[in-house]
Amino acid sequence: ETGVTQTPRHLVMGMTNKKSLKCEQHLGHNAMYWYKQSAKKPLELMFVYNFKEQTENNSVPSRFSPECPNSSHLFLHLHTLQPEDSALYLCASSQGGQGGEKLFFGSGTQLSVL
């Protein structure tokens, strides 16, 4: 148990669907992240929130839309996805505001886009 919980664990959606991924951390951290993990590829950073403010958006297509209502919750809203978006989506948190921090990851949502 890492203190970071993601739901759902698995998601299958069609290209016209709209769905949301949820992440919650119980660690009192101030920074939260969305990563994409594809088989045999490095983790790709998608979005970073620090103290509820988005500080990074790594050229992610607009069909992915993050939301951070407070320091404990992070959402990733999905719409009109493509098959190549199928991957494991990992949420992580860290203390916040400092470099060299270790990340605490959730178990991820395995997404399949049909």
Add this chain to the structure above:
Amino acid sequence: GQNIDQPTEMTATEGAIVQINCTYQTSGFNGLFWYQQHAGEAPTFLSYNVLDGLEEKGRFSSFLSRSKGYSYLLLKELQMKDSASYLCAVMDSNYQLIWGAGTKLIIKP
């Protein structure tokens, strides 16, 4: 460009020792991390090296040579539960994490 290289897959025997190498080329250096990820689970932090040398933590040790752009993770007295992927990540001068693709370690009885 920035990149991290680590072997895709390694196999070792229960009770033995295995060394997983990681070489990096990054814009600056602010530390190197190792994470362990069991299949279907969250990556979990193993170690952080920012100075040259060996850091030992139980059965696991991590080594760093900044001049060579090189690190390794050493696992001793291997157990079946050590079967997992091991991710190497370097923090660059902008405090961005650059990740390797991970090494899948298979432990055989």
